[in-house]
Amino acid sequence: MESGKYRVLALLPILASLILLYFNIFPQDYRSGCSLLPHRHYWIASKRIVTPNAIISGAVEVKGGKIKSVVEGDEWRTNAWSHQIIDYGEAVVMPGLIDVHAHLDDPGKTEWEGFPSGTRAAAAGGITTLIDMPLNSVPSTVSEETLKLKTKAAQGRIFVDVGFWGGLVPENAFNVTALERLLDAGALGLKSFMCPSGINDFPMTNSRHIKEGLSVLAKYKRPLLVHAEIQQKAEGDLEMVGNPRSYSTYLKTRPASWEEAAIRELLAVMKDTRAGGPAEGAHLHIVHLSDARSSLELIKEAKSSGDSITVETCPHYLAFSAEEIPDGDTRFKCAPPIRDADNKEKLWEALLDGDIDMLSSDHSPSAPELKLFGEGDFLRAWGGISSLQFVLPVTWSYGRQHGISLNQLVSWWSEKPAKLAGQDLKGAIASGNHADIVVWEPEIEFELNDNHPVYLKHPNISAYMRSKLGGKVLSTFVRGNLVYQEGKHAPAACGVQILAR
Ligand SMILES: *[C@@H]1O[C@H](CO)[C@@H](O)[C@H](O)[C@H]1NC(C)=O
Ligand SMILES: *[C@@H]1O[C@H](CO)[C@@H](O)[C@H](O)[C@H]1NC(C)=O
Ligand SMILES: [Zn+2]
Secondary structure (H helix, E strand, O other), rough: OOOHHHHHHHHHHHHHHHHHHHHHOOOOHOOOOOOOOOEEEEEEEEEEEEEOOOOEEEEEEEEEEEEEEEEOHHHHHHHHHHHEEEEEEOOOEEEEEEEEEEEOOOOOOOOOOOOOHHHHHHHOOEEEEEOOOOOOOOOOOOOHHHHHHHHHHHHOOOOOEEOOOOOOOOOHOOOHHHHHHHOOOOOOOOOOOOOOOOOOOOOOOHHHHHHHHHHHHHHHOOOOOOOOOHHHOHHHHHHHHOOOOOOHHHHHHOOOOHHHHHHHHHHOOOOOOOOOOOOOOOOOEOOOOOOOOOOHHHHHHHHHHOOOEEEOOHHHHHHHHHHHOOOHHHOOOOOOOOOOHHHHHHHHHHHHHHHHOOOOOEEOOOOHHHOOOOOOOOOOOOOOEEEEEHHHHHHHHHHHHOOHHHHHHHHHHHHHHHHHHHOOOOOOOOOOOOOOOOOOEEEEEEEEEOOOOOOOOOOOHHOOOOOOEEEEEEEEEEOOOOEOOOOEEOOOOOOOOOOOO
């Protein structure tokens, strides 16, 4: 009896070591389903790693969710066990995309998209962080209370990191306390519209509201994002302009002069942001610029005179042109509208010259009944392009015809967006940063057909369906968790909510 008891006791240290070993091999994040990888210390190896200085052959060492080192050559292999090396060969290893403009419609309009499907699609598209827009959810995010509803809705339901813009609307613009509470609660900045947004609880602002918003934002060093279009004609004229099934009719209802008028007004307001002004130091970001002519010239002038302004455009303005949009195909309806082919070429030039700073998806889906409402009537269908999962291959497919480089892709999709959203530890493959990484194969071509896994709630409303694209996402890492790999997601939604403080 006695010796049997001692024998059991003698086994205890062995048992303890086995338990320790188990927890070491399968750490918390793997057991909880956050990652498809069984370890948190590993090396991502490739011959094409896009770092801020150069494209190198070597490895990114990831430990505990951060990038521990970025190493060139092969010597690092002596420090790693073979099971800790994920060798991607020639595939491109790049910072994950940061999409500063996405509408996930959660809470309240989850039949349009929602956090789970939206962030799964983002992960499958190489997006590691997205910033959710304050409208198209119900209610809109225009106060501390409504931001709390957002963060509650996102709890345990996001597969990538998600931050939130708040809304600047007439109701809160003159109420400093209300704006401060919204910003104190973590909104990364504010967004406003200079034309009707189409959403009842998100009315448009004028330049007086915008001035107020800028002066509060200046103190917080967070940006104001503006939808820059001002309506130039009475609604009544819309019926007169032509066949509503023809895209050119819709285009005529929202001419480039709307964008130009808004930008002129914004630039006048920017005087307040100069030294000694009431909004000194405030930053303005113009969302989804479509007009590459007068509007862009105005922005260039303002930038060269020292105003703190950035501007984004979206892949749909770079991929499509008005001439090609088929009659009745309302999947292409968005605001501002997609313009002519020559304008598209000018947008590319501006992007390559650095006059346009960055890209965003403006992923803005809706229920198919609304998107296809009116059976091809461009004036009645809901506006917004659904694109979240496809922005990397779309930018690459159309961009390579313009000779874009991998470093430019990173600048437009990661570095500059990280800066806009105030995310110092994101947007570059560098030691100490979050291990937010996309691995993809620029040389692989595919067709977005029904066999292609699309994780958006309504794939069919995307204008990209059925197009042929190049650039396949293999793997996506968010804070060191392998959240997506070739058609498979990590089981648990472990994205982190990004709140400013
Ligand atoms: C300003 O906002 C605060 C916080 O939402 C609210 O309590 C207060 O009533 C508002 N003031 C005015 C004048 O509307
Ligand atoms: C999407 O379109 C395809 C092909 O046109 C069709 O077979 C499929 O049923 C549609 N799916 C939905 C959800 O409408
Ligand atoms: Zn938008």
